[in-house]
Amino acid sequence: MSEYILLIAVIILVCLMLRKAFGKLGMPMLLAFILLGxxxxxxxxxxxxxxxxxxxEQVCSFALIFIMFYGGFGTSWHAAKPVAVKxxxxxxxxxxLTALFTGAFCHFVLKINFWESMLIGSVISSTDAASVFSILRSKRINLKNHTAPLLEVESGSNDPCSYMLTVVVLSAMTGKASGGQFAYLIFAQIIFGILVGVGTALAAWYVLSKMKKPKDGVDxxxxxxxxxxxxxxxxxxGGxxxxxxxxxxxxxxxxxLDNKKALVHFFDGVTGLMQMLIFFLLGLLSFPSKLPQIAGTALAIALFLTFVARPLSVxxxxxxxxxxxxxxLLVSWAGLRGAASIVFAIMATVHPAYMKHDVFHIxxxxxxxxxxxxxxxxxxxSKKLKMIDDDSNIMKTFSDYSEEVPVEFVQISITPCHGWAGRAIKDIALMPELLLVLILRGKERxxxxxxxxxxxGDTLILSALSVRSEITCSLTEVTISKDSQWLGKALAELELEDEKLxxxxxxKNKVLLPHGKTKIREGDVLVLSQI
Structure with missing residues (x-):
C-alpha cells in the first residue's frame, strides 16, 4: 500500500514540475501529463x-464532472452574453457538422465502415474544455471581438453534444434502437439535462443564500x-x-456568493488535479508501439479535421x-481535441458494438x-491574425486585490483643477478612518x-482598513460597444439595479474614477460592483 501511495505522490510532483517546465517552453502543459503517462x-x-x-472510463468520467462544472463556474455571463448564440x-x-464531415471523409476516402466512420467523427467532434481553458488562461491570452469567451463557452458546452452523438451511433451499431427511440434519447439528453442543471443550481443558490457566514469550508x-x-x-x-x-x-x-474566492481557489486545485489524473491515465493506458500501425489513418483524419472539417463548420x-x-480563422484553429474525445473513445471500446479499427489509439x-x-x-x-487584445473581462472580488495585511491602499492624482490643489493637508477634510500615507512628486517621495x-501633478497614496472577510462584493466588467444602450449617456442617466454601482x-490606458456627469464612450470598460 505504501509503495502505491509513494508512486502516486511522485507522479503528482513530477506533473507539477513538468507543468512549470512546459509553461516556460510555451507548450501545452496537458501534453506533459500524457507523455508522463x-x-x-x-x-x-x-x-x-x-x-x-x-x-x-469510470475514473475519467468522474473527473470530467468537475472540469465541466468549473468550466461553467468560471465563465462570466457578462462576457459570454454577446456571443451566447454563436x-x-x-x-x-x-x-x-464536424462529425458528419469527418465521418464522410473516413467512409468515402479511407474506406472505413459507415457506422464506424460516424463513430470516429462523433467521438472527436467536440473541442476540449480542459485543453482550451488551460492554454487561454495559462498564457493569459486576451482576444478581440469576445473571442475568448466564445471559445470558452463553446468548448465547455460542446462535450455533451459529442457524448450524445456517440451514444446514438453506438446504439445504431448494436441495432437496439428504433427511430422513435433515437428521437426520445436525443430529447431526454437535452431537455432533462437542462432542467436538472437549472433546478439543481437554483436549489443550491437558495441554500447558500440562507447560510450565515459559512465556516470550515461548509459551503x-x-x-x-x-x-x-x-x-x-x-x-x-436519461438526461x-x-x-x-x-x-x-x-x-x-x-x-x-459570499465565499466565492475560496470556491474559485478550491475548484482551481481540484480541476488541476483532475486534468493531471485524466491525461496521465490516458497516457498510461496507451500502447505507443501500436501508434505506428494506425499513424497513417490517424494523421489523415487529424489533418482533415484541422484544416477542412473544423473550418467548414465554423x-x-x-x-x-x-x-x-x-x-x-482563429476559432477554427483553436478547436483543440483533448481528454473528452479519448474518454468517449474508451466508452466506445468497452461497448459491445463491434469495431474493426483501433478507435482508441486513432x-x-x-x-x-x-x-x-x-x-x-x-x-x-493569435498575434499573426492581430487578434490579441490587452483588455479582458474577468469577474473578481474585493478580496482578490489584497490578502496579506488588513490594510488597503488607494491612489489619487492631483490635477490643476482638483479641489485639493494648492491646499495644505491640515485644511483638507478626509473621511474618518482614511489616512494619507505618502505623496509622490516626480521622483521624490x-x-x-x-x-x-x-x-x-502630485500622486497621493491613502490607506484604509480592509473589507472584512464576511463582506464580499462581486466585480464585473462591461465593455461599451457601438450598439450599447449606455453609449453617450452620463452615469447619472443610467438605470442600474439598487445593489449595483x-x-x-x-x-484606453487610463483609469477614471467616475462621477454623475461622466459621459460613457465607445470602448470604455465599466467596472460594476454588486453587493
Missing part, C-alpha cells in the same frame, strides 16, 4: 502494464456535492449529465453573423497531434505633514 506505461521506461479500459450554435450544430463542500448531484440526477433519468453540471456551474458562478455558422475573417493520436501542434501555435497565430501643500472606468 506513456513513460510509466506498458511500452515506457517503467513498464507498468495497464489495459483496464473500464476502470479508466457559442451555442458552435457547440451543437458545429459538433454535428465549499456543499458546492462540491452539488456538482456531483447535477451530473448523477440527470444521468439517472445529459455533462450538460447538466455545466449549466449548474454557469448559474452558480454568476451569482454573488465558417458555416459564423459567416451569417458577419464575424471578421481573422476571428473565424483518437489518442489525433489528440496528441491537436494539443502539440494546434495548442502550441495558438499564441503565435514625501512623508505627508499637516503643513505640506499639495501641488498639481459603477466603481471605475477603464478608458
Amino acid at each position: 506513456m513513460v510509466f506505461g506498458s511500452d515506457g521506461l517503467f513498464k507498468i502494464y495497464f489495459d483496464n479500459y473500464a476502470v479508466v 457559442a451555442v450554435l458552435l457547440s451543437s450544430m458545429g459538433v454535428v 465549499t463542500i456543499f458546492v462540491f456535492g452539488i456538482a456531483l448531484v447535477s451530473y448523477a440526477a440527470a444521468s439517472l433519468i 445529459n449529465g455533462y450538460l447538466s453540471t455545466y449549466i449548474a456551474g454557469i448559474i452558480l458562478g454568476n451569482r454573488p 465558417f458555416a455558422i459564423l459567416t451569417p453573423f458577419r464575424c471578421p475573417l481573422s476571428q473565424q 483518437v489518442f493520436f489525433i489528440v496528441l497531434f491537436s494539443i502539440s501542434l494546434q495548442g502550441s501555435l495558438i499564441p503565435w497565430i 514625501i512623508a505627508p505633514k499637516g503643513d505640506t501643500v499639495l501641488l498639481p 459603477v466603481m471605475l472606468i477603464k478608458r
Whole structure:
C-alpha cells in the first residue's frame, strides 16, 4: 500500500514540475501529463502494464464532472452574453457538422465502415474544455471581438453534444434502437439535462443564500456535492449529465456568493488535479508501439479535421453573423481535441458494438497531434491574425486585490483643477478612518505633514482598513460597444439595479474614477460592483 501511495505522490510532483517546465517552453502543459503517462506505461521506461479500459472510463468520467462544472463556474455571463448564440450554435450544430464531415471523409476516402466512420467523427467532434481553458488562461491570452469567451463557452458546452452523438451511433451499431427511440434519447439528453442543471443550481443558490457566514469550508463542500448531484440526477433519468453540471456551474458562478474566492481557489486545485489524473491515465493506458500501425489513418483524419472539417463548420455558422475573417480563422484553429474525445473513445471500446479499427489509439493520436501542434501555435497565430487584445473581462472580488495585511491602499492624482490643489493637508477634510500615507512628486517621495501643500501633478497614496472577510462584493466588467444602450449617456442617466454601482472606468490606458456627469464612450470598460 505504501509503495502505491509513494508512486502516486511522485507522479503528482513530477506533473507539477513538468507543468512549470512546459509553461516556460510555451507548450501545452496537458501534453506533459500524457507523455508522463506513456513513460510509466506498458511500452515506457517503467513498464507498468495497464489495459483496464473500464476502470479508466469510470475514473475519467468522474473527473470530467468537475472540469465541466468549473468550466461553467468560471465563465462570466457578462462576457459570454454577446456571443451566447454563436457559442451555442458552435457547440451543437458545429459538433454535428464536424462529425458528419469527418465521418464522410473516413467512409468515402479511407474506406472505413459507415457506422464506424460516424463513430470516429462523433467521438472527436467536440473541442476540449480542459485543453482550451488551460492554454487561454495559462498564457493569459486576451482576444478581440469576445473571442475568448466564445471559445470558452463553446468548448465547455460542446462535450455533451459529442457524448450524445456517440451514444446514438453506438446504439445504431448494436441495432437496439428504433427511430422513435433515437428521437426520445436525443430529447431526454437535452431537455432533462437542462432542467436538472437549472433546478439543481437554483436549489443550491437558495441554500447558500440562507447560510450565515459559512465556516470550515461548509459551503465549499456543499458546492462540491452539488456538482456531483447535477451530473448523477440527470444521468439517472436519461438526461445529459455533462450538460447538466455545466449549466449548474454557469448559474452558480454568476451569482454573488459570499465565499466565492475560496470556491474559485478550491475548484482551481481540484480541476488541476483532475486534468493531471485524466491525461496521465490516458497516457498510461496507451500502447505507443501500436501508434505506428494506425499513424497513417490517424494523421489523415487529424489533418482533415484541422484544416477542412473544423473550418467548414465554423465558417458555416459564423459567416451569417458577419464575424471578421481573422476571428473565424482563429476559432477554427483553436478547436483543440483533448481528454473528452479519448474518454468517449474508451466508452466506445468497452461497448459491445463491434469495431474493426483501433478507435482508441486513432483518437489518442489525433489528440496528441491537436494539443502539440494546434495548442502550441495558438499564441503565435493569435498575434499573426492581430487578434490579441490587452483588455479582458474577468469577474473578481474585493478580496482578490489584497490578502496579506488588513490594510488597503488607494491612489489619487492631483490635477490643476482638483479641489485639493494648492491646499495644505491640515485644511483638507478626509473621511474618518482614511489616512494619507505618502505623496509622490516626480521622483521624490514625501512623508505627508499637516503643513505640506499639495501641488498639481502630485500622486497621493491613502490607506484604509480592509473589507472584512464576511463582506464580499462581486466585480464585473462591461465593455461599451457601438450598439450599447449606455453609449453617450452620463452615469447619472443610467438605470442600474439598487445593489449595483459603477466603481471605475477603464478608458484606453487610463483609469477614471467616475462621477454623475461622466459621459460613457465607445470602448470604455465599466467596472460594476454588486453587493
